Amino acid sequence: MGENPRSRILIIGAGSMGILTGYHLSLAGADVTFLIRPHRAKLLDSPQMLYCYDDNQLKEYKRYSYITDPLLIAGSNYDYVVIALDGVSLRNETGLDLVKTIGDATRGTNTKIVLGSVFFDLRAWFLQVSGLADEQVTNGHLGIHAYSTKAVTLPLETSTDPNLISKADFAYIDKLDDGFTVDDSSPAVANGFAKIYNACGISHCAVKSAPEYAxxxxxxxxxxxxxxxxxxxxxxxxxxxxxxxxxxxxxxxxxxxxxxxxxxxxxxxxxxxxxxxxxxxxxxxxxxxxxxxxxxxxxxxxxxxxxxxxxxxxxxxxxxxxxxxxxxxxxxxxxxxxxxxxxxx
Known part of the structure; x- marks a missing residue:
């Protein structure tokens, strides 16, 4: 018998949340694609270097692809779309158009949405704007603390390596019990995503009730x-x-x-x-x-x-x-x- 097909996951946004989520999903064997703005393409043409505070080592993340046109979502048959934009970016004029595009591309398909943006009662807004079915969308957020080393320099403890951090695009620490959390607004979406993520073997995705999550x-x-x-x-x-x-x-x-x-x-x-x-x-x-x-x-x-x-x-x-x-x-x-x-x- 053949191997199970690799899960195809689109991550919208390649900031700290997007990159660290993609890295762990790639370790889990998923086929990860990023949707980014055209000016970000040059940055993703090179492997992403990740400094891990947990073991004071540098990781290379290169097993991904990217697209720059949201219209390419249609017909791509992604298993999951993970939205890794902040709440303001998702709800501004550009974000509104993107949500409608996601809805048009995935409505009536088997594609599942993990809404990784954080805002009060955002899922209800997203469902209304996208027109997607209630069972197609669940909330999620990254518990791994990650940041762009090019955007900020944080104070360092003696156990960290400033030379390695200087070579990194992102630095992160995964010290909480859960590196990623999804709620059970849509149990099928939540449990399916958690199963994929947890196959990475080094971080854990928890499924919590919607009230507990909120x-x-x-x-x-x-x-x-x-x-x-x-x-x-x-x-x-x-x-x-x-x-x-x-x-x-x-x-x-x-x-x-x-x-x-x-x-x-x-x-x-x-x-x-x-x-x-x-x-x-x-x-x-x-x-x-x-x-x-x-x-x-x-x-x-x-x-x-x-x-x-x-x-x-x-x-x-x-x-x-x-x-x-x-x-x-x-x-x-x-x-x-x-x-x-x-x-x-």
Whole structure:
């Protein structure tokens, strides 16, 4: 009998999420193609060099192909399309056209979509714009912390190798239990993708319930917003009790939004100032030798700032629709906006 055919996967976007997802899927034996903008083609003509904080080694990633025309998606019969764009890019005018193109190309086919963009209740928007069937799309995100070494230089611990990092296109660390997570909005999509990813043998993809997935991610953006007010200190050093109390109240308000169900309400009941601070400090420690807050300063304080702000505004809008005024989150956003005005002067 012949071997099983290789899974054909299209990844939209070749930033840190796209490249690291593609790398692990390639290790799993998948046939990976990237959809990129034409000006990115020259960069992908050369193998991608990846510095791994986990073992202090440089990896070469070259087993991929790319296309630059979204219209080529049609008729290509991909098993999966993984969207690795940020929420703002996916929802702007260009992104809107792309979503419609994806819908036209994959509607009525067996192609499954992993929506890797992060934004509040984004899947509902994506289904409406794309016109795809509910069972064809699930949410997913990369738990591996990765960044472009050309975009930012992070502080280094003694166990890291600056010479190797200087040769890398991306650096990453896979220290969480799950390198990738999908939710079960579409169980067939989630379980099928996890099975492929897990065949890589060095990273793990988890399948979580949709409420658990959402309640894990959505409250984080209040924390990132507050970190700007604290000027991105180590999590273990956060000390302004009044401001931290406001942050934790904002987290609880987000947890209690209807999209999170009973799990969110229970999470809000057990979230405390000391408990949340301890869990963040543990996250920070687990990421070593990566400097987590330096990473977050770049990733959420610069690169994805617009997405993060819009995410919190969406939380407020959903809260208003549910009759929840969310005063703590409103106050936190007001302070962040005032901070931005002062910083710009």
């Amino acid at each position: 309640v894990t991610i959505n409250p984080l953006f209040a924390i990132f917003a507050a970190c700007e007010l604290f000027d991105w200190p180590k999590f273990q050093d956060i000390g302004d009790e009044e401001l931290w109390g406001l942050v934790v109240s904002s987290v609880r308000e987000i947890q209690q939004l209807g999209i999170h169900g009973e799990l969110g309400r229970e999470s809000a009941r057990i979230t405390t100032e000391t408990g949340l601070a301890a869990s963040l400090a543990a996250w920070e420690k687990s990421m070593l030798p990566l400097d987590l807050q330096a990473f977050n300063r770049f990733h959420h304080g610069e690169k994805l700032r617009a997405q993060d702000r819009e995410h919190l505004q969406a939380c407020l809008s959903y809260g208003a629709a549910e009759g929840k005024p969310m005063p703590a989150l409103k106050d936190l956003l007001r302070r962040v906006q005032e901070h931005e005005v002062v910083a710009a002067q």
